[in-house]
Amino acid sequence: MKSDIILSGVGGQGILSIAATIGMAALENKLYLKQAEVHGMSQRGGAVQSHLRISVNEIASDLIPLGKADLIISVEPMESLRYLPYLSKEGWLVTNTTPFVNIPDYPEMENVISEIEKLPHHIAINADEIAKRVKSPRSSNMVMLGAASPFLDIPYECLENGIKKIFGSKGEKIVNVNIEALKAGRKFAIEHTPVASKR
Amino acid sequence: MEKLLLLGAEAIAQGAIDGGMSGVYAYPGTPSTEITEYVQKNKTAIEKNIHRNWSANEKTAVEAALGMSYAGKRAMACMKHVGLNVAADAFINSAITGVNGGLVVAVADDPSMHSSQNEQDSRFYGKFSMIPMLEPSNQQEAYNMTYEGFELSEKLGVPVLIRFTTRLSHSRAGVQRKEIKNQNQLSYPKDPIQFVLLPFNARKRYNSLLGKQALMEEDAENSKHNIYYEGKDKSLGIIACGIAHNYLIENYPNRDCPYPILKIGQYPMPFSKIEKIVNECEEVLLLEDGYPFVEEQLRGFLNKSKKIKGRLDNTIPRAGELNPDHVAKALGKEVKAGLNIPSLVANRPPELCLGCAHRDVYNALNETMKEHGKQKVFSDIGCYTLGALPPWNAIHSCVDMGASITMAKGAADAGVHPSVAVIGDSTFTHSGMTALLDCVYENTSVTVIIADNATTAMTGGQASHATGRLEEICIGLGVKPEHVKVLTPLPKYHGEMVKILREELVYEGVSVIIPRRECIQTVTKSKKEKKVKTEEII
Secondary structure (H helix, E strand, C coil): CEEEEEEEEECCCCHHHHHHHHHHHHHHCCCEEEEECCCCHHHCCCEEEEEEEEECCCCCCCCCCCCCEEEEEECCHHHHHHCHHHEEEEEEEEEECCCCCCCCCCCCHHHHHHHHHCCCCEEEECHHHHHHHCCCCCCHHHHHHHHHHHHCCCCHHHHHHHHHHHHHHHCHHHHHHHHHHHHHHHHHHHHHCHHHHHC | CCEEEEEHHHHHHHHHHHCCEEEEEECCCCCCHHHHHHHHHCHHHHHCCCECCCCCCHHHHHHHHHHHHHCCCEEEEEEEHHHHHHHHHHHHHHHHHCCCCCEEEEEEECCCCCCCCCCCCCHHHHHHHCCCEECCCCHHHHHHHHHHHHHHHHHHCCCEEEEEEHHHHCEEEEEECCCCCCCCCCCCCCCCCCCCCCHHHHHHHHHHHHHHHHHHHHHHHCCCCCEEECCCCCCEEEEEECCHHHHHHHCCCCCCCCCCEEEECEECCCHHHHHHHHHHCCEEEEECCCCCHHHHHHHCCCCCCCEEECCCCCCCCCCCCCCHHHHHHHCCCCCCCCCCCCCCCCCCCCCCCCCCHHHHHHHHHHHHHCCCCCCCEECCCCHHHHHHCCCCCCCCCCCCCCHHHHHHHHHHHHCCCCCEEEEEHHHHHHHHHHHHHHHHHHCCCEEEEEEECCCECCCCCECCCCCCCHHHHHHHHCCCHHHEEEECCCHHHHHHHHHHHHHHHHCCCEEEEEEECCCHHHHHHHHHHHHHHHHHHC
């Protein structure tokens, strides 16, 4: 088993929490893990990405080679497209459809969506709306992780355990809010994507 | 001992804690900040009372670490690559004094300049100062090398440089810990004048450093970090330094590289292993994440030896971070990238946060500077450097820590008026105070804006030495108290800020304006922490 995942979004959207949750889950499964993150200047509202690699075998590079990613998980739609050169032919793109507009030349939303829909394997999900619906408005990142969970070779329960470990220090309420968001994202993906439901 | 999931920077911190360190000294700087932050939060470090407060700058950090080493204890100084420029005087001379307790200097380079103004390679500093260098390829090695680095330093009697890059520093992986070593007891150097670099003794110390070179070479030659992997196909030999080795192995997932490989993790460069690979292979490919440091030395000025491939002949791009794809291409392997980035994807540069006080400062400054013409504002290194970008386009320089004030002074000397500097509170106490003194000394007409957000913001909100004492520092340096003005940068005070700026800009002499409002990030963070604590109490 080997999973190469690119996480993308805008600084402050919580991709590092997604990475940390998957990381904890991978550790629980005694898998090898390498996760390269972006710190520093870009965290101030710039484009950010994280390379996350999980494997039963020892992992060499901290960076995923071009064309080798199995999955892109993006909390922002335009950002999901920035990393397409990394996605393999068989890879899946799972993205939020709520844009984060902090630049004057942000493209027309319908054009962004049509680029996403050109891809053979994609799930587009309005994570912000789902997060609000389950009363976890600030957990759209966990909705996205839930939506991508059928494509991870990690038992779903381990992700919930991961959330408990990552957010445990912030109190039970925060843990539950994030788990609700995770569940809702997973449910959406399974209901709307036949392939996801088989996984 | 347990296995931990650690960033490369954190692995260095844990290695130092477990290796018997008594103190870490550092100034925040991406990608090195997380080393000290980890020590600050670490239970063992707190229990053992390991020194872990921030230093004013990298030079004071290295000097304090050297002082701790003088007292017989193990110390570490950490910084980003350009921080070593600031610390260079102390660093180079610490090789001449030598150490008493083990001294490790951990420096994070930033190839591709993810968060820096250049991509200088610290290995040149290691060679320049003639001390041993360690270059980890992964998080486990980062831990091991730091853990063992203190002993190496004590054995050879000199500081040890650990050089790593952004990618390793900010990448997480499992790390196996070793048993915790005790801290050293207080002890003085055997030779009471070891640290006295008066010329008569400095010459003696320098000769002693030269005399140790053979020992350092021998240690590197036999180091477990310099490994020769035999290969059947001698048409090519590969030398891979530090993290470059990972990118090489990524291209041979079954670990079946047919070529001989020399993995370098300890310097001085291991002579006989390099001699062997050069002698037995037709060509040699150099893989280094940084400058062509080893490559240049193997090539020689006339490049008359065997064919050496690498960054200097563009087998690998001359600039920027190394990656597995560059290595694949260098090995003649096909790189099958996925789809192209659609043309509609726009750049998304970093920006000042919504609610950030710097926004209000630049709005007021821009309005005032309209009256004085363009390109008269010098700035510095921090979040406020983002004021160079639209919509503000408010500043016209960003060179090195503290340069805003001294460049404004030089420009004023040349006839620019008003000449303005914008600098942050933490950058000011890092390297701006002596610059301000130069202005006071000559009563130069400069307006210095110290944007005080009570933190070191760009690196994530570390404590600032300036907090609570900025006015006193400026007045103490000789700025006239009536020309030290404190403002509150908020949209509702825009008019007032413009008025004061207008007055001070035309003043013929040194004036300091301090717009003061806490960083919006640290405000939010401390509110959240308070909330959690209250909930815990309930």
